[in-house]
Amino acid sequence: MTTYDAGEFTLEKVREYVWEIPQEGDMRVPARVLASEDLLDEISDDRSLKQLQQTAHLPGIQEYALAMPDAHQGYGFPVGGVAGIDAENGVISPGAVGYDINCLPGSTDVRLSFGRRIQLEDLRERFEDERAIVAGNELTDSPIRLFTESGTKPVYRVETTEGRSIEATDDHPFLTPDGMVELGDLESGDETIVQPFRGLEHEEPEAFTILTEDDFADTNPQLTRVLKDRDLLPLRSTDEELNHLLKIIGFHLGDGSLGGEGQLWFYGEPEDLESIREDVRAIGFKPSKVYSRDRQHEIDGSSFEATEHSFKTTSKALRRLLIELGLPNGSKISSGFSTPWYLDRLTDWQRALFYSAFFGAEMNAPTAQHDKNLYCPKVSQNRTVETAEAGRAFFEDMAAFLADVGIETNEIESFETDSNRDHDTIRLRLGIKNDSKNLIRFFSTVGYRYNLDKQRRAIKAIEYLERKEREIERRERTASEVRARADGGGPVRELKDEYDINDRFIERSVWSGREGRPRPGERFPDFEDFVEDFEVRENLTVTTTIESIEHAGEKPVYDIGVEHDAHNFLADGFVVSNCGVRMLKTNLTYSDVQGREEALVDALFEAIPTGLGGGGVVQTDVDTLEAVLERGVDWALQEGYAVEGDLAHCEDEGVRPEADAEAVSKKAKDRGRQQLGSLGSGNHFLEVQRVTDVYRADVAESFGLEDDQIVVLIHCGSRGLGHQICTDYLREIEQTHQGLLEQLPNKELAAAPAGSHLAEEYYAAMNAAINFAWVNRQLIMHRTREVFADVFDRDWRDMEMELLYDVAHNIAKKETHSVDRGDPENSGGAVESTERELFVHRKGATRAFPAGHPEVPAAYRDVGQPIIIPGSMGSGSYVLRGGQNSMEETFGSTAHGAGRLMSRTEAKDTYWGEDVQDELQDHQQIYVRAQSGATVAEEAPGVYKDVDGVVRISDELGIGDRVARTFPVCNIKG
The missing domain is CATH 3.10.28.10 (Homing endonucleases)
Incomplete structure (x- = not known):
């Protein structure tokens, strides 16, 4: 077969296992897929090829947009995708590192500023001009920075015991007392957070003028100039300033008074007065501080003392403006005021x-x-x-x-x-x-x-x-x-x-x-x-209980993103909002573990935090977290959670020096602070394994691996912190670099130009997330060593529990690669190869540097960088080494896992978690513990591609050579 028909695309066979979507239109390079025909059948079932072809449009992309054998669709960029992009004249893209989008039907009501609500789909053309209500430490509004459309997806209807309801995709996070939880992980009886105030439907105001300069003809021209400078003259019904003024006037008619010349006084509780002061500032005036004084009062003949709180403004212009808008100029009782004419x-x-x-x-x-x-x-x-x-x-x-x-x-x-x-x-x-x-x-x-x-x-x-x-x-x-x-x-x-x-x-x-x-x-x-x-x-939210969650069909779905650090918004009253792998060696054999599997898996599950939300091996304050973000595993060494050998066997020795904690938002830090040393959920896990096959004995010996040996594989990332960083910057990039975004075929590929402020900030924040992920896995490994010591009643050092390697999966790194320059059709076939610094984006792919590469740790430089490729719970995993062809073919990259065949929703519809656990234990002697049966169903062996086939492609192409195969003994999941 020389071509492969994938519907919209016809792939041309370059050589065995290498298929190409030719460069055409605005594609800057061809797109290549590394796969067998069987794997191509699976890859072409979703949007992976379309996403790969769109990736080839990114400015500065070199050679090819690449999809590894485990590729499946992601957000913007396929999972299993690799792109080398010029670090001087290209871009860096958060969506090409790792990002998820979660969705709601278009009829969902979204709360906006000024007490309004609007259907989500109606924000499409106006989202940049709107502010959504966010439930942070208090209810506030925040600019909307992102609007996405994600096609038709299955949605589920959630109903609470009070009768509130909402529809959403199963991966949409809902705020719960334990933090954000995806809908797919919620069930009847669980609690979620709602905000009962709904507000009124948004309407576009009739455009008319309320005040002009003529209304101030009898005043000092300086007063008029003050109002004009603040865009308060002329004042129109469509001006945002009017909305602030309406609130101020309404309150002052109740609890306000006129004071000396130019003075307006407002009375209330301090926290309420602060809100009024914010509105005064929003229209350009300066309120005084809040004053407090004790006063004597008499009601029905009884005297008592109470503290009165107030603030004032002293602007003659503001006072005159409010009087023109209907505030009585004198005693309210006798002034004869009524409803302002324009209301x-x-x-x-x-x-x-x-x-x-x-x-x-x-x-x-x-x-x-x-x-x-x-x-x-x-x-x-x-x-x-x-x-x-x-x-x-x-x-x-x-x-x-x-x-x-x-x-x-x-x-x-x-x-x-x-x-x-x-x-x-x-x-x-x-x-x-x-x-x-x-x-x-x-x-x-x-x-x-x-x-x-x-x-x-x-x-x-x-x-x-x-x-x-x-x-x-x-x-x-x-x-x-x-x-x-x-x-x-x-x-x-x-x-x-x-x-x-x-x-x-x-x-x-x-x-x-x-x-x-x-x-x-x-x-x-x-x-x-x-x-x-x-x-x-x-923040005026309350806890409610879910009564039911029912499938509600398939509907077009949308999402928005806000600028606020809380990264949530109110939808139908509900509050709705990077990974890697390491392997730990031991000198134990399978026979040492047999008979203790249940005790071991139970102890690991008890000791290592799993699942969504908060909870980690350590709790950190802000200063400690920032040290983790900037120093990586060196922090863990200083604190006693690591030994020198751990750093020597970690990619980049466990620290990215380009990291900057200041580039990480407070929200991301807050999420990470509660999750340091935790597995999380989804496909993240800790698995005790035994080595079942050795393919290259000399390399296995250098790695310290042998038949029947017990190893521990830890697969997790930077938890909510990394996701929040990606979210924050993706949305800021979409706002700041709108011109670049309009040139791309898919908004999900939003990117910042190399050298721009946002590109540098995002790169610094992403490196901080990498440092966090390394420390996260280090802390889990530290706790694993302690558990093994307890279960086997000997010091972990006596069991030689040493780190084999830790490698990142979702990352964009500056690396130097040889790239071709020149056009063979227009230069007599001459192509010049030059060394260029690139942002190598690996999304669901892993670095695979060969022997001799200077960035491979000294312990492995003679044989090549270790590569760890997890499979499913029932199929085993692989250890590879960087292949000699990887630099030429894939920017030093290979696959990172088996790759999903089913969505999590499909998996839960197909499998029953308890049945999967029983099957694994009864027929394969694999012991699994998880937070819920749903998690086990989502990660059932049948959900994934054949890891053997994925690794075979890597081995035969020479980008990642098989060294050893492992098989599960026991597994814990979130």
Whole structure:
């Protein structure tokens, strides 16, 4: 066969096991796949070839875009892909190092700034102009830096016990009390984090002008200039500054006052005042600090002392601006102010900014009327008799707005009050109807702004009322069922025994009838008891329980990325958001382990943290983590977690000096700080193995390997820290280098030009992640040595537990390679070979330097760099050495594993984890321990390609020579 038909592509056979997609169009080089025809059949089943062909478009790419025999589709760049890109005139690409994208259907509501929500797919054309709400230490907004479309994928519907729901792909992370967890690893009964406030749908405002310079014609021109300099004149309905002003005005109408010349005073709790100060700064003015003073108060004849907190602004321009926008210039009681004229022309979400700030200042917090019912939240105003009609009009407009957004109100109430010494006054009051569903709509769409205490109580009220509604619905269903069964002849006595509900309820349902809906039962908590016990976090999120996860078909899916370090966003109310391998030798034989497999695997599983989320061998502070990021395994040596020989047998001696901890975000550091010395999940594992075959005895002797020997393979990476680094820089690169991105066939290949600030920053951060990954594996190896010492009752040194080698899998490194220059068709066949410094991107590929290469550790320089290629749990793994053809053929690279055949979702649909464990133990004497059966199913032997075939291609092409084969004894997984 001289060609291979792969549908969209026809590959040409260059020689045995080497296939080429010819260079055409905007491809800068051809694309090559190293594979047998059987492996090509598997590689062509997904998007690997398309991704490889697109990789060939990257600026500065040299020779070929390459796919190793274990290639399968990834994000932008195929896993198993290699690209050498000019380090001076090319680019560096985070997507070509390692990155995952997780997805949601287009109908998912995303929370935006200013109390809005929008469907995810509608962000496609506007995401760069929007800010999404992020649940960090507090709720805040953050620029959206990325919008992705990922085609049609299987999605799953998650429903909570309170009735909230969302759909997502199974690899989309959800925030849980234990950190971010992929949906595929969640199940009924697990907890997740939600934020109950939904906000109002985004609408585009009608464009009109609210204020112009003519409105300030009677003022000092300097005042007008101040407003113009801050883009506040002219002021239009579409200006973002207006949204900040609406909140400030609404609050000031409630808890603000005018002071001396130019002064505006705001009163509240310090944390609430800080939010107002932020909005004042957002429109270009400087607020004062927050002042506190003790004051005497008297209510109904009782005197007491309280601390008053306030801040002021002293800008005459700001004060005049707010007065022109509707702030009363004088006493609120007697000024006759009403709704600003422009408010009814604004969108619902803009009007909500004004009213919710007013409610934060003036409306009472959710409170129990009695036991399980809430008072209707009310807002009141005192007006003079002469201005009462203006006050009534103000409340009528408020009620009309609430009706527009689906919230019912009571009739406006009017009361005569004790007149003050200057005026006869009337008190007006408007309340929200206290029907449960109506209150939920109010609290979750408008609510209170600038008042965290009321916001927290509103969230508790939402949670309480939703639970109450579910309980009432349950009792309604029960009443209907028992009536039907009693009508059919069912004895009431038996019905009483069958239903978990009081006897009187059954009797009334059957005999007495009932007007209206049933009340919740006696066991349902009273509101104030619920408020006391229920926790709302500082960022206004709460914990909820998953009731069900069901397949919801296949749908087009999308994702966004935010700039904020928290790297999450709110979707339908839910909070949703590099590896390597080392081998440890021993002087034990298989017979030493037989009979102790279960004790060994249990001890390893107990001692070494696995799974998603936090937890590691050591807990570090920021300074320690930064030392790890910059010093690598040298830090572990100093702290007693390593010996000198470990550094000598690690790629680059376990440290990348180009690393810079300052280039790593706080979010990435926070994720890594809790995970140092942990396996993680997915295909990461620790496996005790025995050597079953030796192919090159001389090289095996140099590596210290022999038949029947026990070795330990550790496969894991930089955990959440490395993923976060890749995420951070990919999104920043997409924003900063948009022009370059537009030239590429796939946005997932986003890259920074070599020599640019972002390229240098990303390279420094990526090297820090490599250092972290080496230390992570070092700590796991240290703990493994301790476990072996306990189980076999001898010092690990007596068992000669020495590091064979540690090599990175997902990496881009500056290396010098010989590349061809010249065009043989236009230069008489002459091609010049020159040495060039390249960014060699290896994504799911491993370095494979041959004998004599100066970067191979001295202990192995005569035979070549060790290469470790893990297989599946049931097929074994390989140790290779760098082949003599690797530098010429693959930029010194080969495969890094067997390569997946099935997605994790397909695997879980095909295999049952417990069955896989039983099969491995009963038929192959392989003992497996994992956090869940789902993890075992995802990594079942049938999920992977034939590792023997992958390694055979590497060996026959001379890029990685077989040295020895190993087979599992026991395995632990996350």
